[in-house]
Amino acid sequence: MEIIYLLIPLSIILVGLIIWIFIWAIRSGQFDDLEGPAHQILMDDDSPQPESGEKQKQEKK
């Protein structure tokens, strides 16, 4: 059972690491937009640009 004297401090270090990564993620804006990226992958950048009026109409939907 003495192993927990090693394992628990280890888990605390892990927790510290997780919190550090989490704070980094928030600072760098990973949580700022939770919806946009899901749609972004569906949009093609390389398809020919539609006429501007047409595009606006589509966005309205």
Place this chain on the structure above:
Amino acid sequence: MPPDLDLRVRINGRDEQMCCYGCQAVARAIVDAGHTDFYRHRTHVSNTGAALVPEFIQQTQVYDHPEIQKTFVRSTGAHEHEAALILEGIVCAACIWLNERHVSRLPGVLEVQINYATHRARIRWDDSRIKLSEILQAIHNIGYTAHPYDPAQQQLARERERRTQLKRIGIAGVLGMQVMVLSIALYVGGWSGMEDEFRQFFRWIGLLLTTPALLYSGAPFLRGAWRDLRNRSVGMDVPVALGILVAFGGSVHATLTGRGEVYYDSVVMFIFFLLVSRYFELMARKRSAEIAENLARALPAMATRLVEADGTERQEIIPATELQPGDRVLIRPGAAVPADGTVESGSSGVSEALLSGESTPLAKLPGAQLIGGSINMESPLVMRVEKTGLDTVLAEITRLLERAQQEKPAITQLADRAAAWFVVAVLLLAGASGLYWWQHDPDSWLPVLISVLVVTCPCALSLATPTAISAATGTLLAQGLVTAGSARLETLARATHIVFDKTGTLTVGTPAIVGVKRDSGLGERQLLQIAAALEAHSEHAAARAVCARVSDNPLKADGITNFPGAGVSGRVQGRTWFIGNAAFVQTHSGAGHGCAAPAADGATHILLADTERVHARLSLRDEIRPDAQDAIRALQQAGKQVVLMSGDNPAAAHAVAGALGIDTVFAGMKPADKLREVQRLQQQGAVVVMVGDGINDAPVLGTADVSIAMQAAAQISQASADMILMSNRLEGLSNGVRLAQRTLRIIRQNLVWAIGYNLIALPAASLGFVAPWMAAIGMSTSSLLVVLNALRLTRGR
């Protein structure tokens, strides 16, 4: 700063050391103005040694410039001005108190109102007695910074707050999971036997993990409770903070002495769940604020002004705020309209989706009105600017919304007051049950005390209603119904009678001349020109139809007398003419009968007469709005009495009413008649909603319990209306009524839940049936439930 400098100010009978001349001046200004209470009430020590920028004085003077004031100052009287400012450095209620007191004592300041939630100040002052820069400097003198309200800056601040809150939730969550693992080990160990050595070790680790969660993630509750106590009031945070601290303190004691139970898991879990429900609440508020802010940002920053120089036209890109009425601007396809105005040349489809929720572009031809913020979809337009800055429709709506957000409906005020008493009662009950158990079962007094403090959920009482209201306001706005006061939402839900005006409300509002019957020596063309010259001075829909028929009118009328809702008289080419409905012309002109109206044909007739005879009868017809039928039916199905009140002749009114299935019709009513009728209904106990349009409806709109103006309505009727139907689609109205009813229902559900939950949970906890961890889950679930219930209102239908 020389190191041996000794600066002192005497505050509340004690000499206080000052760090620099600047601070000394600030402190002296506060003391001299008799505001020493600030030092007693403040809960946050101001930054010291911050350099006082000498440029600040110059900077503020810029704001006196009328050109710059145009974007954020509104004149409310001859010398009276009103501005929205944002205050920096507000950390507690005492700051609000100090600022309000200090500024309102300045000579020339008429009104100061500071909103603690938004840090926004509304200041009204007399320009002949005090300048805006002097007010800004006075605020600066007591240690705060005020600058004109800028949505972008507000947005940044809100984003920062959201990130901090996420960090708090995340840290509480991660630490909470660890603590939970240890607690399970402890529970199991307590049941199946565990060596003391390990148990102590687990407890110490629990303490180590809980402390940062308490100090960082729990900080908002501790700080809130501290602020409440300082102000000698009890808010929602007091029992929460007390519960956390008691549980934490008891656990620390148990850890140190090795006796008793630890509740680290309950502490962290409670903080985590409560933060999550507050986060949801923040999101709900943010969403409705965002819709309003999008409106404010709809005006583009830049505009293309057309300037004529040396006979050639030149394009000039200027900031949109510099536009003046009379300027001509070019609006390219895809660009937003920079101000209110009329189309001068070009034709295009323009989307007013942002304002009305209606995405189909509207056709705009020369002479058509353009609203700032709408988007030109098809081809270039040249517009003549008519209104800029704070006079625009968009600014008007933004202001209404701001007022709506600052107003608290009666039900919220009641819940707030009840919540305060509730908290006091809970604290007393917690003390009493703690004492009882101390005497009867010394082992369990601590868990009972913690449970009672934690299980109560006053948030459900005072959180539920505002969340529901702000969610509903946001949804209504997205459907094109702008609410000027959230209290009206409640009234709208209770409405029994919905009174419609006809012209421009149930009908499109732009009647066209369908026939002219002459009885005159003058030609039809000339008669129409005379009519148009007179009607140019009237706002009535019929008048606009006459004017629209005649282009480039050579005739001008003078000596105009306007009889709202009836007609106009005036002189054209030296002769006195009367134009208006039959009753008006016959009583005022003395011309007797002529061109008598034919049998009821649903059209509106106006007569043109001089002092001797009636010269012509103009027949006008106005199309019924395409969605009127559905909207009226929906309202009738919702159990509302639909009434039509029209200034038009009975035939026209009945024709429209018949087509729409409205039973109660009042025709030929003057504004005073409508007023009397509405008052009569109200005396019978009816709650009247008036939907109207046009200048002659303003007094009736003011009398009705809830007034709704169509967006095309003249500005004056919007000023006295409680709601504006931006979309001009009556569907928005029936949806609005339904949503208001749903809002009221959800508020009731929330209140019933809150009361029921507390009635069951409190006695159970004080009798010792509820373990602290159950209390933490129960309370958090309850407040999450009311917030989520309110959020249902953000979904359509």
